Amino acid sequence: MGPTSPVRIGGLSLFCNQCGGKIADGSVFCNLCGAKQGVVVPAQAPQPGIPQGGASMGQPYNPSAPVQAAAPPPMPQNFKCNSCGGPMKPSAGLALVVCEYCGAVTTMGAGGAAEVFQKHFMLNNKMTNETAMESGGKWLNKGIFRRKVAERSELGAVTLKYVPYWVVPTSVVADFQGTKNAGAGAGAGMMMHGDGKQKAAGAALFALTMAAAAAGGQNRNVQVNQPQVVRVRDRIQLQRNIPVVAVRGYSQYQPEDGFTFELQNKSNFDKRQTGGVDVQSGDVSEAEAKAQAAALAHKFAEREAKKRVDNLESIQVYPTTYDGELLHAPVWFMEYAHKGKQMFILIDGGSGQVMNGERPAFALW
Template sequence: MLVFCQKCGKQIPDGAVFCNFCGGQQGVVAGGPPPAPGYPGAPPPPGYPPQAPPGYPPQQAPPPTHPAAYAPAGATDLKCSSCGAPLKPQGGLTLITCDYCGTATTLGSGGWSVIQKHFMLDNRIDQETALQAGGKWLDQGLLRRNVAKNAELLEATLRFVPYWIVPTSVTADIQGLKGGGVTTLNTGQGAAQTGLKIGLSILAGAAAAAAANQRGGHVQMNQPQPVRVRDRINVFYQIPVVGVRGYNKYQPDDGYTFNVQGKSSYDKKKTGGVETLDGDVTEQEANQFAQSLAQKYAEKEARKRVDTLESFVPYFQQSPGELLHAPVWFVRYRHKGTKEMFILIDGNASKVIDGERPSVSLW
């Protein structure tokens, strides 16, 4: 049925809360009648089966269709294409979430358009639980004791932060050397593995020397020759890219991923009034950054296959991404009255996303 604005009289979509033309709020309009029970749908197009084969997972309902672009890039006074509520881009924002219906609108090369895939994760922890998770993370490590106890809490804030989730596959051809005592010195876990190899070599040499001394003979060490390795690796990542410039601390850089299996369609009511951030990072920018992170993660995986990585040639494939508003606790603290540090806690999974902590703290 035809519906007209109560203020300006122009035709508007059935059920619209605000007029797309004047922005005037409308009264409650009843929706159309439900379809008759058992009414057969239209036949499938030629060449398509009438239903999914047995064993296939159920198909998700397609997202509602919206115009590809409904406003020019320079527009400063927009209307939500879903409910008609006024949108006012400010401060260079290119990603806006409607305060009334939650529809996400983004600015691309063709102008303002609606994001078809907009999801969220529920926050499942309170401030106390978030601080407990952060405190356990602070005290991890042999050289850290009572870090959380000696920390001065400065801030613990929950926000729903927009992330572009970019599915990225990497196929890489690698070449390197393995064996022969050849090692690549890295930091972190790689350094520990390198130290283990060196330690084993020293122990083996000492044992051989002791045995030779007992026999009154000489030690003859046969150094194995390194073997050249050629291999191909295939890895897949759901890379989150923070959608707000200047929020670099909110960007995971060590491979952390959100529980996207537990996502649901974005609903403003589910935020419980918690601050929900808009963004200014376009999807194209997120795709480029996700590719650079995928290369970093894949190269780290390649170094596990060889002792010395000589060649790494990656090939990337990205699928269409989606926008995810994730609950993130930002905890800021001061350690022993000196340097300020931070911790990010995933409010959905109660896990530490990233953070800073002292390398040594024994008292």
């Protein structure tokens, strides 16, 4: 053994093989520089997604069935991190515990057994306090029935946290039937349930057909196209990486309207990259997250069906969920008051997109 070689016991060094700092016997991570000891750093994991080859459809999803909250297994009062060997003293009820030394996530298995969760990633925060408020203000003022909402609101607390989310790959097949107006009133479904340009296109079509019907009623010499109802029976197929917040009670942190994280920008979790921002542990198991993803998939499929018809009569949804990954995302939570009513805005610090929020439906003065 050379003079600069670290002392080794059982295949692992007592000194870090990267920075030379002293570490505890059996450590896998150096708590000084974060380097792994005696193991090869795994390659970047692929994006979560839908496996090739669709699964056969089972029973349709029942939206009225309650999502059963899985009770977390008993958690020991204290134990050592399986990654770096640092002491861990989790709070009661946590299913996901983030090590405050190396940032590794420990999950609780059957009987309280602890193991390091390997598919753990993060997104970097790209926003400042000022850019977050600017993004939230633009969202508040968006819409033809909202004017200067941000300027007439009182800003409250603005906080940044790294919040854990289960990203659950989900495949959805939905069969639906309904009716669609072909004459006057066409475009109502798209106007009510579309997104962005779809709403505008639906509103334009609806206004055009109604105006034509009104003009025809005032001029008897003009042939009037009577409203026609067309029956629609169709199938929807969707594939989504559905994020489910992994902290119980964080309902306001749950993304809405089909929001998805920009997973192409993810990296392996490294606590040093958080910049000292609070990193939250979680208490929602992956099995429970899959059940919540199935419920959200039913909601997405129903919204998509309502874009295609003006009156949705029935829908059967067949969701299939797959094993996902854990993602710590930088999330800005902004509180504000508009005309005395307390509201909030949730912004993804990685992309600047609004994930969820509340704003007045009508505010012209």
